[in-house]
Amino acid sequence: MQATRDFSHYVRHAGPGLAHIDLAVEGVNCAGCMAKIERGLSALSDVTLARVNLTDRRVAVEWKEGTLDPARLIDRLAELGYRAYPFEKASAENAEAEQTRFLLRCLGVAAFATMNVMMLSIPVWSGNVSDMLPEQRDFFHWLSALIALPAAAYAGQPFLRSALRALKAGGVNMDVPISIGVILALGMSMIETINHAEHAYFDAAIMLLTFLLVGRYLDQSMRRKTRAVAANLAALKAETATRFVGAGEVRDVPVAAISSGDIVLLRPGERSAVDGTVIEGQSQVDQSLITGETLYAAVAAGSPIYAGSLNIDGTLRVRVSAASEGTLLAEITRLLDNALQTRSRYMRLADRASRLYAPVVHATALVTVLGWALLGASWHDAIVTGVAVLIITCPCALGLAIPTVQTVASGALFKAGVLLNAGDAIERLAEVDHVIFDKTGTLTLPELEVTNAAETPPDVFALAGQLALSSHHPVAAAVAQAAGAKAPLVGAVEEPGQGVCGKIDGVEIRLGKPSFCGAEQLVENSAVTDPEASIVAFSHGEEKYLFSVRQGLRPDAKAVITALQERGITVEILSGDREAAVRAAADALGVNAWRAGVTPADKIARVEALERRGFKVMMVGDGINDAPSLASAHVSMSPISAAHLSQSTADLVFLGKPLAPVVSAIDHARKALHLMRENLYLAIGYNVLAVPVAILGFVTPLIAAAAMSGSSILVMLNALRARSADDRVRSARAIRSFAQARALSYGDS
Amino acid sequence: MEVMVILVPLALCLGLAGLLAFLWSLKSGQYEDLDGAAWRAIADDDPPEPTPSEKAAGRA
Numbered sequence: 001m002q003a004t005r006d007f008s009h010y011v012r013h014a015g016p017g018l019a020h021i022d023l024a025v026e027g028v029n030c031a032g033c034m035a036k037i038e039r040g041l042s043a044l045s046d047v048t049l050a051r052v053n054l055t056d057r058r059v060a061v062e063w064k065e066g067t068l069d070p071a072r073l074i075d076r077l078a079e080l081g082y083r084a085y086p087f088e089k090a091s092a093e094n095a096e097a098e099q100t101r102f103l104l105r106c107l108g109v110a111a112f113a114t115m116n117v118m119m120l121s122i123p124v125w126s127g128n129v130s131d132m133l134p135e136q137r138d139f140f141h142w143l144s145a146l147i148a149l150p151a152a153a154y155a156g157q158p159f160l161r162s163a164l165r166a167l168k169a170g171g172v173n174m175d176v177p178i179s180i181g182v183i184l185a186l187g188m189s190m191i192e193t194i195n196h197a198e199h200a201y202f203d204a205a206i207m208l209l210t211f212l213l214v215g216r217y218l219d220q221s222m223r224r225k226t227r228a229v230a231a232n233l234a235a236l237k238a239e240t241a242t243r244f245v246g247a248g249e250v251r252d253v254p255v256a257a258i259s260s261g262d263i264v265l266l267r268p269g270e271r272s273a274v275d276g277t278v279i280e281g282q283s284q285v286d287q288s289l290i291t292g293e294t295l296y297a298a299v300a301a302g303s304p305i306y307a308g309s310l311n312i313d314g315t316l317r318v319r320v321s322a323a324s325e326g327t328l329l330a331e332i333t334r335l336l337d338n339a340l341q342t343r344s345r346y347m348r349l350a351d352r353a354s355r356l357y358a359p360v361v362h363a364t365a366l367v368t369v370l371g372w373a374l375l376g377a378s379w380h381d382a383i384v385t386g387v388a389v390l391i392i393t394c395p396c397a398l399g400l401a402i403p404t405v406q407t408v409a410s411g412a413l414f415k416a417g418v419l420l421n422a423g424d425a426i427e428r429l430a431e432v433d434h435v436i437f438d439k440t441g442t443l444t445l446p447e448l449e450v451t452n453a454a455e456t457p458p459d460v461f462a463l464a465g466q467l468a469l470s471s472h473h474p475v476a477a478a479v480a481q482a483a484g485a486k487a488p489l490v491g492a493v494e495e496p497g498q499g500v501c502g503k504i505d506g507v508e509i510r511l512g513k514p515s516f517c518g519a520e521q522l523v524e525n526s527a528v529t530d531p532e533a534s535i536v537a538f539s540h541g542e543e544k545y546l547f548s549v550r551q552g553l554r555p556d557a558k559a560v561i562t563a564l565q566e567r568g569i570t571v572e573i574l575s576g577d578r579e580a581a582v583r584a585a586a587d588a589l590g591v592n593a594w595r596a597g598v599t600p601a602d603k604i605a606r607v608e609a610l611e612r613r614g615f616k617v618m619m620v621g622d623g624i625n626d627a628p629s630l631a632s633a634h635v636s637m638s639p640i641s642a643a644h645l646s647q648s649t650a651d652l653v654f655l656g657k658p659l660a661p662v663v664s665a666i667d668h669a670r671k672a673l674h675l676m677r678e679n680l681y682l683a684i685g686y687n688v689l690a691v692p693v694a695i696l697g698f699v700t701p702l703i704a705a706a707a708m709s710g711s712s713i714l715v716m717l718n719a720l721r722a723r724s725a726d727d728r729v730r731s732a733r734a735i736r737s738f739a740q741a742r743a744l745s746y747g748d749s
Numbered sequence: 750m751e752v753m754v755i756l757v758p759l760a761l762c763l764g765l766a767g768l769l770a771f772l773w774s775l776k777s778g779q780y781e782d783l784d785g786a787a788w789r790a791i792a793d794d795d796p797p798e799p800t801p802s803e804k805a806a807g808r809a
Contacts, residue, residue, distance in 0.1 A: 031788030054785030104775055112768040119760060136753075143757065147764075 005240075007070040009257035010086035018048065019065045023073065024232035026083040028057050033082070040080045041073065056228040059084070087235035088256060096224050103220050106155040107213040113151030114203070114210045117144045121203040125702045134196060141193040141200045148202035152186055155209050158216060174354040174399050177361055181394030182208060188387040199384070201391055204704040208394055211712045215403040219423075222407045226419045230653060233640055239273045242266075244317075258320055266316040269472035272309045276318040278302065283314030286474070288440045289643050290624045291576050294551065308624060308643045313473060313497045348424045349673075350402045353680055357398065365389045368695050385697040391704050392694040393687050400712055401679035404719035409672035412723050416664040417655040418637075425651035428635040430673035431616040432666060435564055436607065436633070438621030439575035439585050444551040445657060446622070446641040448478035451533065451548045460545060463504065464538040467492055467511045471500045475534050475549045476511065499536075507541045519544040553588060560659040561589050567666070570615075574598045574606060576625050603629035620662060622646055637662060672722045679715050686711040 007021070014020035028034065034052040037059055041050035049062040061073055070086065077084040120140045127137060156179070163175040182205050189200040239255040242265040250265055255273040258264065263279070266272055272285075284296040289308035296312055299305060305318055369386035373379060410420050420426070437443050453461055465483020468476040470492035476499075489509075492502035499512010510517045519537035522544050533550040554560075561571050573594035575582045582596035598606070603619075607629050610617050619626065619633035622642035630636035630649045638650035647653055654661035690707050693699055779786065 031792055034785060034788060035792055052785060053782040054788065055782045101775065101780075104780055105772065108768065108771040108775065112764055112771065115767075116761060116764040119764075143761070147761075 005071045005252045007086050009254050010088055011070055014062050017065050018062050020062045021070050022087055023059050023084040024087040024235040025057055025059050026236055036080060057232055085235045093227055093231060096227055100220050100224050103217045107217050109151050110155035110210040110213050113147050114207045116147050117203045117206055120144045138196055144202040145190060145193055148206045152206055156182055172355050172358050173351050177358045178399055181390050184387050185391045199701055201701050204391055204708055212399045215400040218407040219403040222410050230419050241273050260320050262320045264318050266311045266318055267472060268311055268313050269474050270311050272305055272307055274320045275307050276305055276320045278305055278316050279319050280317040281315050283316055284312040286310040286312060294440055294577050294581055349427050349676055361393045388699045389694040392690045392699055398683040400715050401683050402676050404716050405672050405675045405722050408719050408722040409668055413665055413668050417661045418665045419653045422651040425635055426669045426672050429669035432618040434570045434610055434615040435618045436572045436574050438626050439573055439582055440577055441622040442620055443557050443585060444553055448549050449552040450479055450482040451550055453482050456545050464511055467500055467502055467509055470494055475536050478549050479547060510539045522546055554659045556658045556660050558589050560663050563663045574603050600625045600628050604632050607633050675722050679718055682715055
């Protein structure tokens with residue numbers, strides 16, 4: 001049954017007679033790629049637009065409706081050397097993009113207003129010491145007010161809204177002192193202007209907003225970029241299901257187009273993208289992504305099947321009960337809901353700082369007002385001085401201190417192959433002192449590998465690989481991959497559940513179960529006793545060989561565990577797999593603390609027990625069975641190969657085969673937290689110097705503006721240091737390059 | 750000082766014009782792909798046809 005690919009789910013109308021599709025493209029990273037793709041696609045007839053977005057690594061294509069099959073575009077990109085897959089913007093991403101545009105609009109308004117107000121302020125400042133007439137000064141103040149008030153009303157929205165939200169929820173965040181400072185500064189300046197007074201702070205107020213918006217925008221655009229890349233990776237997994245559209249007709253459709261009640265075909269070697277019930281056929285399935293168990297489970301008509309299960313040897317028809325997003329075991333859903341509720345208790349560093357900061361600053365301003373009034377100053381002068389204290393302490397540097405470090409650090413993490421899901425993950429990650437690893441798919445690679453390839457003559461192994469290409473069985477796929485086989489053997493036949501056989505130079509060759517190849521004797525004599533390995537036999541005439549195929553440990557797992565232990569972090573393995581398999585992995589990695597056969601509820605219990613004893617636990621896992629404990633841990637991480645649910649629950653996602661990103665993420669986070677604290681001290685230190693000057697009433701608008709920009713720039717420059725973490729990151733990089741070199745030398749092309 | 754009557758409105762109008770230009774550029778999507786825009790500025794407008802060897806490399 002040959003299935004045709006159907007991408008109509010992703011095609012949108014872009015105007016009269018025009019169709020539009022967005023494709024996520026892998027490996028676009030330079031101007032050359034951009035030009036090559038755009039030219040290559042435009043060369044297709046009827047394509048009216050092909051535009052690459054290098055930031056998001058996507059390409060938008062439009063063509064005359066009904067003239068072109070979207071699959072043709074993907075084939076064309078494949079010809080050009082790029083893997084691409086259609087992709088649908090999640091609503092979260094659209095909201096994020098809208099928010100980015102809004103911040104940029106606010107920033108534009110604030111920045112232009114600042115420039116114009118400054119243009120008016122500088123003559124006033126210099127006029128104070130030369131010969132400006134009071135009427136001229138008033139005129140300039142009025143003009144400044146005309147610009148600053150509407151601009152602040154517009155550009156201040158992000159802060160005002162967030163401050164109101166915090167106050168409504170009964171808390172205080174950094175935006176509360178910011179909003180109060182800006183409103184009071186503008187209000188007082190307005191009153192001063194009406195009364196023809198000398199000092200107005202329109203410039204300081206609007207400049208403050210500009211600086212803070214720069215911080216917000218950087219933070220937001222970094223988050224948007226991370227999200228876009230994560231969405232691309234999800235799209236490039238190209239999860240499809242083979243749906244029956246007629247009695248014998250099937251079509252490959254994207255999982256997003258599957259709804260419950262559909263009937264899908266699951267062939268050997270395919271991973272189910274849906275939850276459902278088997279209605280026909282029998283097979284074995286690998287459920288390691290769901291339960292962590294590496295032994296295959298037998299399924300027949302009536303058995304449930306979960307998204308993420310890998311079908312091993314029989315063809316199944318499955319009635320869909322829930323498509324990709326809704327897929328889940330009831331027990332895990334319940335645990336996950338509970339765990340997610342407890343997680344939101346963490347209070348961010350910035351909020352903790354502002355909880356202390358806001359009352360102190362406001363109390364100081366009040367004391368200043370009362371103090372001056374008691375000393376005999378007029379109420380007007382006392383209030384003006386009090387507001388000046390608020391303006392000078394307005395947490396410009398404080399508001400930038402944390403977002404700038406976060407932006408720079410998440411950029412550095414991004415380069416190290418780690419994507420951030422949660423904004424406050426960096427702070428929590430820095431505190432980690434206990435790491436729990438899941439075994440299957442986390443410490444081990446999700447793909448199978450041949451462990452004894454070196455014991456077989458290379459030409460025999462290559463032949464076995466060629467034969468293996470004709471089978472859909474995942475074990476055969478591992479043999480084919482390890483042998484680097486490109487072209488399948490002509491005339492090879494697969495016997496379902498047994499193996500494949502073919503002929504070369506008149507000699508029969510077979511690959512499959514030992515009994516299929518007549519190699520039972522060899523198995524009995526062999527020394528392969530690995531409990532996790534699947535044994536596959538290969539016979540070439542009378543010559544017989546055995547291959548041991550298993551999930552291998554990630555190439556740098558041992559080095560990473562040692563590196564974590566060196567940093568004083570306790571490492572533990574909790575796995576749903578059998579004891580023998582977990583023991584073997586723990587021994588190989590030098591981890592003493594491990595438990596096997598652990599259920600999702602046990603994992604949560606263990607995490608909670610550790611947290612009660614004061615440990616800050618990081619959970620690293622990939623399976624659906626890990627999702628609840630990922631949510632309940634202080635911070636969590638998943639590999640990119642993880643199940644949907646785990647990935648969206650985890651705070652961080654790491655890419656690629658090596659485990660090294662776990663170490664480098666911790667190093668970057670520790671460095672970043674250090675810098676955040678340093679920035680807070682810098683901002684506070686500046687206040688300690690400036691506040692007495694303000695309390696004494698010496699602050700002029702010029703001093704306020706200079707102090708504000710000076711401290712902001714200082715804090716931003718300090719944040720740039722988060723780009724390179726310390727020596728330990730360099731060592732993590734060394735681990736990574738070592739692992740890459742090893743992966744290459746294994747012929748992993 | 751009469752010159753201010755001209756200069757000040759002129760300066761404000763220029764500022765406003767700058768802001769409007771910025772808002773227009775934002776609306777027309779010029780900030781959607783900052784990385785790409787950096788490269789497009791130096792890309793050739795009308796590139797030469799790829800040579801056969803380049804085509805072969807592209808297909809590899």
